[in-house]
Amino acid sequence: MSQADKDTTDFGYKEVPKGDKVKHVADVFHSVAAKYDVMNDLMSGGVHRIWKKLTIEQSGARAGMKVLDIAGGTGDLTLRFSRIVGSSGRVTLADINDSMLKVGRDKLTDKGAIANIEFVQANAECLPFPDNHFDIITIAFGLRNVTDKDAALRSMQRVLKPGGKLMVLEFSKTDNPMLSSVYDFYSFNILPKLGQIIAGDGDSYQYLAESIRMHPDQETLKSMMIAADFVNCKFQNMTGGVVALHTGIKP
Amino acid sequence: MLQTAVILLLEGSINKLLQTDEVTCQALAGLNGRVFEFNISDAPVHFYLLPYGGGIALQQQFDASVTASFKGSLKDFSQLLLAEDKATELFGNGVLISGDTHQAGKLQKIIGSAQIDWQGLTAAVTGDLLAHQLANVFNAGNRQLAITRHSLELNIGEYLQEEIQLLPARAEVQGFVADIDDLNQDGERLSARLDLLQAKIQKAAQT
Known part of the structure; x- marks a missing residue:
């Protein structure tokens, strides 16, 4: 049975009614928004900056392009894209969660990045943009929180220009047993405690660890992208597969 | 990954320095959207520099045409960094420029006129008084070093030409x-x- 045919969906290790996942995920991000950047740096030891930098470099972004950063959160990718596309380009930061959007907007305003950025509260499954509109779409650490990932990929395909590039940066599966066991221990024993101490919310970080395990592995996500009519789909593992960068082109 | 980490660190450090010089930051905004490629011929260093208002971004990869390329040896680029007259070093001594040389010249001018506020940066760590004293000691040391170097050059020249008559005088040559x-x-x-x-x-x- 495909994801679209079921009435329930995963929320971490729990099965919840499809309609409820958005609310559950929203609660998680409302709770952690204020400490999101600090937690990212702490959890990954700053390595998330390298993953994002590699994504930017492989995007092929240049001056004048239109870029959509879905689940853009606190705007790390948006900030870098806005500098590359310049005044003749445009970056749209879309996030379903208004708390994250507010934190992102404040952060980017403080950094002086406002002229070529717009902020849109949007659900990735039904993006409120015209067809064939963007040159590049990125979704970094967001796809696993989407209820219907197939619908989201189809929606991204629709708003992307022919020849445009989709980039999905997401936690994935390691194929190294040693790394896997260390990673599991870290995710389920240390991460929730860090979340409790720093963000005052251990449950949200328990969900983070569970949602990563429930997210499709590299090959499955690649086949989902192909099914959504992307071509030249490929993925690049980073940090031993802890994170993978999937790319696909709209034909 | 390691190279990207180094690039990130370098980028962050350069931007921290540039932020002490508001004029340079504003001038860089004029080059927003341009991409400059740097290729050091005798070292495995190749990167792209993307200026924006407030700093620069460094990339290892850029999949489109660049505004201008700079190519030269490590020595050429290090001379450029240390030179007082950067225009002469850039255009006259080994650094090869291709592409839009007008924009390359603009970048060179911005780099050449950058004035990093080292005292301000030190003051953030040590406090104003100590930073000022350190800057005085540093400047006095620099001045003394220049005098010593000049004097040493004159003395060595005189010894080689007049004392042991190993070299002819410059005018003679x-x-x-x-x-x-x-x-x-x-x-x-x-x-x-x-x-x-x-x-x-x-x-x-x-x-």
């Missing part, structure tokens, strides 16, 4: 070189006249 140039030019003129004469003789013999 310059005169000798000028004589060689004159002789060379005279030789070329003579050769040209002989060629002309030979051509006239051949023409007369044919008629």
